[in-house]
Amino acid sequence: MEKIAFTGGGNMTAAIIGGLISSGWDPSRITVVDPNADQRVRLAAEHGVHITDDVATAAIADIIVLAVKPQVINAVAGQMTTDLSGKLLLSIAAGVTIGTLEQLFGPVAIARTMPNTPALLSLGATGLYVNDHTSEVQRLEAQKIIESFGICVAVAKEDLLDSVTAVSGSGPAYYFLMIEEMIKAGTAQGLSREDAAALTVQTALGRQPWPRRAMCPPKSCAPA
Numbered sequence: 001m002e003k004i005a006f007t008g009g010g011n012m013t014a015a016i017i018g019g020l021i022s023s024g025w026d027p028s029r030i031t032v033v034d035p036n037a038d039q040r041v042r043l044a045a046e047h048g049v050h051i052t053d054d055v056a057t058a059a060i061a062d063i064i065v066l067a068v069k070p071q072v073i074n075a076v077a078g079q080m081t082t083d084l085s086g087k088l089l090l091s092i093a094a095g096v097t098i099g100t101l102e103q104l105f106g107p108v109a110i111a112r113t114m115p116n117t118p119a120l121l122s123l124g125a126t127g128l129y130v131n132d133h134t135s136e137v138q139r140l141e142a143q144k145i146i147e148s149f150g151i152c153v154a155v156a157k158e159d160l161l162d163s164v165t166a167v168s169g170s171g172p173a174y175y176f177l178m179i180e181e182m183i184k185a186g187t188a189q190g191l192s193r194e195d196a197a198a199l200t201v202q203t204a205l206g207r208q209p210w211p212r213r214a215m216c217p218p219k220s221c222a223p224a
């Protein structure tokens with residue numbers, strides 16, 4: 001059975017681990033590396049995963065999730081001295097390109113993703129782009145991991161991950177703003193803030209779920 005390791009045990013890692021475990025991953029196959037003891041203890045208590053502060057340990061896994069802040073990726077690469085051939089690197093770091101990741105980690109399979117905060121509720125919307133070293137099996141693995149916490153949309157060009165960032169990555173902030181304005185409009189017309197908030201939030205929840213679609217390989221997603 002495959003093992004997965006997360007470098008960085010923050011908010012996004014907690015969301016992804018929640019999704020993985022609810023989709024059937026045994027916590028014994030999951031390791032989290034984080035220098036912060038509080039984060040490690042919290043994740044171990046909440047999810048029963050292995051924890052460590054040694055980045056090199058992550059390289060033992062088949063799938064290594066880069067879930068640190070973008071400015072920390074260099075340090076992680078420096079500490080990961082094991083040969084990563086045959087492994088899948090899944091990066092959620094905003095703005096760190098495949099070119100940069102290949103320079104840091106070598107010519108290995110890399111799935112670059114852009115998730116969003118609704119992943120915390122297993123309602124994430126995530127863009128995915130894989131490099132040429134990624135096999136079809138590894139691409140499907142990346143897709144399955146992403147789908148454990150929401151929907152996965154493969155993009156045909158890496159640049160389109162910037163558009164994913166604009167639409168769904170930053171999207172929650174736009175919705176919060178709109179919700180806040182709707183609540184203000186309700187209170188301006190005489191509703192209590194509590195009632196206006198309840199009506200607005202319930203209305204936001206009450207849309208039909210967007211149908212999940214079969215994911216095409218990135219290259220065949222390209223427009224004709």
Ligand SMILES: NC(=O)c1ccc[n+]([C@@H]2O[C@H](COP(=O)([O-])OP(=O)(O)OC[C@H]3O[C@@H](n4cnc5c(N)ncnc54)[C@H](OP(=O)(O)O)[C@@H]3O)[C@@H](O)[C@H]2O)c1
Pocket residue numbers: 007008009010011012013033034035036039055066067068069070072075076092093094114115116117169
């Ligand atoms: N949050 C979002 O909405 C969102 C959406 C899309 C993508 N992302 C991307 O997801 C990544 C993680 O975001 P997040 O919100 O989960 O961040 P976060 O909560 O700050 O988690 C990052 C964790 O990494 C730890 N860390 C620092 N140096 C490390 C090292 N050398 N090795 C291992 N762990 C280390 C940090 O510990 P300390 O706190 O002690 O430094 C922290 O616990 C970022 O690259 C971000 O761009 C986030």
